[in-house]
Amino acid sequence: MFKINNLYIPKISALIISIDFLLLVLAFFAGIHLRFAEGQGFTVSFFQDSFYEACIFIFTMIFSMAAMGMYLPETQRDFNTTLFRLMPSVALCFGLMTFIFYIFPETYLGRGALLIVMVLSFIEILIARTLLYKGISVDILRPRTLVLGTGKNANDLINQNGKLPAHHQPKIVGFIPFPGEERHVPATLVVTDKDSLMSLAGKYKAEEIIIAPQERRGGYFPIQELLECKMHGIRVMDIATFYERENGHIRMDSLYPSWFVFGGGFDQSLLRSTIKRIFDLLASLALLMITLPVMLIAALLILLEDGFPIFYRQERVGKSGETFMVLKFRSMRKNAEKDKKPQWAATNDPRITKVGNIIRKLRIDELPQIVNVLKNEMSFVGPRPERPYFVNMLNAQVPYYGVRHSVKPGITGWAQVRYPYGSSVEDAIEKLQYDLYYVKNHSLFLDAVILVLTVEVVLMGKGSR
Known part of the structure; x- marks a missing residue:
């Protein structure tokens, strides 16, 4: 890797x-x-x-x-x-x-x-x-891995629930049990030898060790043995870092507060912020010039089908929890929320107009947000901004949800290119895992990768509703 x-x-x-x-x-x-x-x-x-x-x-x-x-x-x-x-x-x-x-x-x-x-x-x-x-066998590219733990966390590493093909998964050669931990992995893969971790790593020719205990507080933890392994060139990582590396997201059920504090990433330096702002301006102006004819046609079609207003302004939560008014092409009929209660868009939502259905599939309805980027309320790439109603609800139900607001929201983002459209708390949790990955690892290179992957989202109508 x-x-x-x-x-x-x-x-x-x-x-x-x-x-x-x-x-x-x-x-x-x-x-x-x-x-x-x-x-x-x-x-x-x-x-x-x-x-x-x-x-x-x-x-x-x-x-x-x-x-x-x-x-x-x-x-x-x-x-x-x-x-x-x-x-x-x-x-x-x-x-x-x-x-x-x-x-x-x-x-x-x-x-x-x-x-x-x-x-x-x-x-x-x-x-x-x-x-x-x-x-062709690609086992040579799969690291031989020992897992420290035999509980549910360790069991989740086996095939990762089929999410990735075999050649993208580590070759687990054994699970080393913690004293008193309940076993959830196959007995045939449990290491019964009582040797040191360094000896076991040599015996099984392990290239890395994944720390996946079911419970971290108290009890046995072989810190000195892990340090010895690391000093001898064996990679040592916790399960949260493993999922970050392999799946491109930060798995919620493997997180703990100290991981945020002592882990790397989360670059909010002046240099990074300046580079990102320059990138936002250049990308937004380029997109505006390229898509201006498309936006004019979209505005005309909205006007012909359902009249004014052409644009739709809606309150969203931005960086540091501050709210702003996001600008979009109107894709739903007038008074779509008569009772004033916010609701997620659903599959085949009857509130969406015929023109709205097209511009939502092609993400044309998002293009006016270029104005929000130019006003420095949004970035070109970042977590999608959510409505205050849903943010308050998710903050109460989802741990670490507020972390996504440590950066400016974006027109497109890592969650948008890696996960379908979300319309429930469960979807919000899944997307948050990708948002956390972006917040932790955002860089100019990652922004460029997201823009490339956004092409498929637009051309194939991926994840639209």
Whole structure:
């Protein structure tokens, strides 16, 4: 597992990106050779003449696959998952390449050449992914892991309830029991040896130890033995850090207050705040210029279907619990909340207009929030702002919910690209786990990753209601 600007990158994902890069290089030059070389060999001049076009195609294709979520751990499963994500990736790449050709005519390849290159890329990547997921063992990339604990927390580590494919899970070689702890893991995996942790790590060739006791207060805790293991190069982490690393969220039932106090992250420095503000302004102005025609059309359609008002202002909770009025295109009929009691939007909500249904699916209704970003009430990327009514309710029911208000809310966020639309307390808890991850690990790199993943949310209508 690599870590770039606080974002964990699984080794298997890095391997897949590297393989994709090589396959795209092969597909591009093979396709160009088939279309234009007319039997000539691969010469130095042949590669030099097409170098810039190759770079543009490879970058665009990798961007398209990343935007369609093909490098997320939960999507790296099988042939069908790869096929149904690769097809829109190729379509997106074709559209972007066409746009690039229009802006920069000197990079034009020709429709025939581009078609051959894209067909070859599609076939190569589909075959390679299938072989990697099914036909090739990737155990060498899975760390051998000892788990300290045999209770419910330890049992949850087994397959993580099927949320991730096998090659994204640690290879658990044994569970070491705490004295008096109730066993919830298979007896065959329990380590019965009474040796020291360092000896057990050597015996089982463990690369890491996960601390997953059911109860932390009082009793036995082998701090000196864990320190010895760490000094010998064995990774030692608690279960909360493990879920943060593997799942991209901070699991609520594994948290404890000292983890927030002594853990890393939560960067609120002046430098980080300045960089984020500059990023917000540049991204917002760019989005405004790109989407202005779309916003004008949306405003006209809202006016024709249901009249004024076109925009909808609603009170939301921002940074440090301060409220502000968020601006959105109106997607519901007038007086949608006659009794004045706030309510979550539901699937097939009858309050949503025909135009509203379209602009909500494509997230066009969120575009006026660019104004909130320019006014410094929101960021471009951050936890989605919630209404005070729901914030008060969730603060009373969900531990640490207020932590998400330590940063400015955003138009898009980590929870929005990793979890479907929420409409209940349970959904709010699930999304909070991703929000906490963002609050702890936010960086310019993570913001860029979220923007790339937002492309799929917009184009595929993911999680809309």
